[in-house]
Amino acid sequence: xxxxxxxxxxxxxxxxxxxxxxxxxxxxxxxxxxxxxxxxxxxxxxxxxxxxxxxxxxxxxxxxxxxxxxxxxxxxxxxxxxxxxxxxxxxxxxxxxxxxxxxxxxxxxxxxxxxxxxxxxxxxxxxxxxxxxxxxxxxxxxxxxxxxxxxxxxxxxxxxxxxxxxxxxxxxxxxxxxxxxxxxxxxxxxxxxxxxxxxxxxxxxxxxxxxxxxxxxxxxxxxxxxxxx
Amino acid sequence: xxxxxxxxxxxxxxxxxxxxxxxxxxxxxxxxxxxxxxxxxxxxxxxxxxxxxxxxxxxxxxxxxxxxxxxxxxxxxxxxxxxxxxxxxxxxxxxxxxxxxxxxxxxxxxxxxxxxxxxxxxxxxxxxxxxxxxxxxxxxxxxxxxxxxxxxxxxxxxxxxxxxxxxxxxxxxxxxxxxxxxxxxxxxxxxxxxxxxxxxxxxxxxxxxxxxxxxxxxxxxxxxxxxxxxxxxxxxxxxxxxxxxxxxxxxxxxx
Numbered sequence: 001x002x003x004x005x006x007x008x009x010x011x012x013x014x015x016x017x018x019x020x021x022x023x024x025x026x027x028x029x030x031x032x033x034x035x036x037x038x039x040x041x042x043x044x045x046x047x048x049x050x051x052x053x054x055x056x057x058x059x060x061x062x063x064x065x066x067x068x069x070x071x072x073x074x075x076x077x078x079x080x081x082x083x084x085x086x087x088x089x090x091x092x093x094x095x096x097x098x099x100x101x102x103x104x105x106x107x108x109x110x111x112x113x114x115x116x117x118x119x120x121x122x123x124x125x126x127x128x129x130x131x132x133x134x135x136x137x138x139x140x141x142x143x144x145x146x147x148x149x150x151x152x153x154x155x156x157x158x159x160x161x162x163x164x165x166x167x168x169x170x171x172x173x174x175x176x177x178x179x180x181x182x183x184x185x186x187x188x189x190x191x192x193x194x195x196x197x198x199x200x201x202x203x204x205x206x207x208x209x210x211x212x213x214x215x216x217x218x219x220x221x222x223x224x225x226x227x228x229x
Numbered sequence: 230x231x232x233x234x235x236x237x238x239x240x241x242x243x244x245x246x247x248x249x250x251x252x253x254x255x256x257x258x259x260x261x262x263x264x265x266x267x268x269x270x271x272x273x274x275x276x277x278x279x280x281x282x283x284x285x286x287x288x289x290x291x292x293x294x295x296x297x298x299x300x301x302x303x304x305x306x307x308x309x310x311x312x313x314x315x316x317x318x319x320x321x322x323x324x325x326x327x328x329x330x331x332x333x334x335x336x337x338x339x340x341x342x343x344x345x346x347x348x349x350x351x352x353x354x355x356x357x358x359x360x361x362x363x364x365x366x367x368x369x370x371x372x373x374x375x376x377x378x379x380x381x382x383x384x385x386x387x388x389x390x391x392x393x394x395x396x397x398x399x400x401x402x403x404x405x406x407x408x409x410x411x412x413x414x415x416x417x418x419x420x421x422x423x424x425x426x427x428x429x430x431x432x433x434x435x436x437x438x439x440x441x442x443x444x445x446x447x448x449x450x451x452x453x454x455x456x457x458x459x460x461x462x463x464x465x466x467x468x469x470x471x472x473x474x475x476x477x478x479x480x481x482x483x484x
Contacts, residue, residue: 227377
């Protein structure tokens, strides 16, 4: 084995890592916003239900949630995963596993994001909304044109924390057979009896989270053109 | 109609068991400037908030130019949509004590946001109007500045211009100078005074007694959720023998 073939295989694994990372974000950010609004709903039962869900999801390990999602069709509905895969037109059982992991990750991160969004929205002074109201704007206009931008500014730091954590959390997916970068690295370790592939995998994470850190820093700079008065 | 442009009858509002407004009656003519004075907790701010539908009065009615805008007894407020109140709010403008400018927008964009969203004209028309208003409040050179770059007095003048951009039939001021240093207070009061010359109907909740005396056509003194004294500045400041009012006015002098 040579160095470059290991790196090539690891990159393929990291591709899976990135896919899980990106899809989770794409789903969890809007879903988190929905969760935040449900949690702030004036209809109390709905608000309490959402808060209870967030409590359960944040209070249990993500790994456990991944496993539970995997067993929901077979245990709860007596549908074998094979049939679920057929129904969804997935060729490989691995694709189904990936879907399960993606669902668990998205729900989990949506709950964390919801808490951040809710805090961010509540931190905007009531006067901003009232100023929009007396100017005759609709609720939607007030949220999109006045509140949202200010919320984004306030949540960049906590969001960047969560998002960088997500990069590393994707390593959990290997417990469900997803061929992500650590899993590939492990295979190499076992096959060639060397430890370096795991270190290389670490470097992949490090470089990517470094890139994210820079991007968040740039974003923070870009939206900090005004001061909150 | 001329006699009673804005008319408020028996307005009541409670927060929990605490009744803040205990039946407020008042009316004003078009083009009139009405100052509301009174100590903290007398219900002045709550009254303005009810008139702008930021709070909903439990009872009483609000009429503007003969049109019934609000009736606490007969309108099912809880069933009315936000959209209905949104339309009603457009009759009025409100300048807040804490300015509440939108920090992420430039001064010009603060003025243009609502007219644009409400489609009050083409972008060019809206921009021209906004620039005229900034000129009028003496801030034409600050149109591209962000609120954080302005002094409190400048921010409040922008807030006034922003409220004027929608050309409200009545403009309310909720203690517009309370958050300002004395030297900045002057510039804001000057702007309000100038608006009077444009025939703008205004209601000003204020602690600036000299201003209330010199600029308003009428002054009302609120105490404990009701209008206790209502009259010309002369009647209120010089001639009234209402004991509470006398006490209220003398507090400032007795330091």
